[in-house]
Amino acid sequence: MPVCRRRSICTRGLPPTSRRRRAGYPTKQRRITMKHLSTDKIDVHALWAQAHHPEAGGVVLFSGEVRNNHQGQEVSHLFYEAAEPMAEKMIAALLAEATERWGLQVAIAVHRLGEVVVMDTAVVVITAATHRQEAYTANQYIIDQIKHQVPLWKCEHFVDGTRAWGGHCSCQHAPLTNKIP
Numbered sequence: 001m002p003v004c005r006r007r008s009i010c011t012r013g014l015p016p017t018s019r020r021r022r023a024g025y026p027t028k029q030r031r032i033t034m035k036h037l038s039t040d041k042i043d044v045h046a047l048w049a050q051a052h053h054p055e056a057g058g059v060v061l062f063s064g065e066v067r068n069n070h071q072g073q074e075v076s077h078l079f080y081e082a083a084e085p086m087a088e089k090m091i092a093a094l095l096a097e098a099t100e101r102w103g104l105q106v107a108i109a110v111h112r113l114g115e116v117v118v119m120d121t122a123v124v125v126i127t128a129a130t131h132r133q134e135a136y137t138a139n140q141y142i143i144d145q146i147k148h149q150v151p152l153w154k155c156e157h158f159v160d161g162t163r164a165w166g167g168h169c170s171c172q173h174a175p176l177t178n179k180i181p
Contacts, residue, residue, distance in 0.1 A: 034110070035088065035110070036087070036088050036092060036095075036109055036110055036111060037084055037088060037110070038110055038113065039114045041112075041120065041121075042110050042112060042124050044063055044121055044124055047061075047108055047124055047126055048126065050106070050108065051106050051128055052106075052128065053105035056105045056130065056135070057129075057130055058128065058131055058132030058136070059126065059128040060127050060132070060135040060136050060138075061125075061126045061139075062140075063121050063123075064123040065119060065120070065121055065122065066078050066116050066117060066118050066122055067118065068119075070158075073158045073159075073160070073162075074158060075118060075158055076117075076157050077115050077116060077117045077157050078122060078154055078155065078157065079114065079115050079116070079157065080111070080112055080114065080152060080155075081152070081153045081155075082111075082150070082151055082152045082153070084113075086151055087150050087152060090149060090150045090151070091109050091146060094109070094142055094149075094150075095109055098127070098138045098141055098142050099138075101138070101141075102134040102135075102138040103130065104128060104134070104135070105129060106126065106127065107128075107138065107142065108124070108125070108126040108127075109124065109143075109146060110123070110124050111146065123146065125139050125142045125143045125146070153165060153166070154166065
């Protein structure tokens, strides 16, 4: 096998699949094994570093951040709980479904548990696909399904000392009525 200028095995002249395999790239989707729930701060940069793939022309990152207000009230922080084993399995299944449906090369989702302060990241979804439209569509599908289907619960803590459970999904437009002093 000839050696190229970069002092590695030359893959020129090999069919595309053989070149990728020889160069150490996966030939289809990259399976990233990770936990989808974390009590630690989410390292968005580290996740982004894992999101690239030689066949992906579009990589989309969604970062859900904690904002400082909700329905006119000042938020101090959020607190997330989950049915962890079930939530882990459901997120993994969502990623597998989206990977199959949109032909993704990479699909990553991590959601925080515990206390998340204003301006911190509560959830990250990254998708990579051959074309941008598939990456965008899959990304939105994954975050919507996490918010609607996965057993995660959010408690908003307000600066005035009150708190409210729920309200994590955009389909809830009614004012918060479950405030706890």
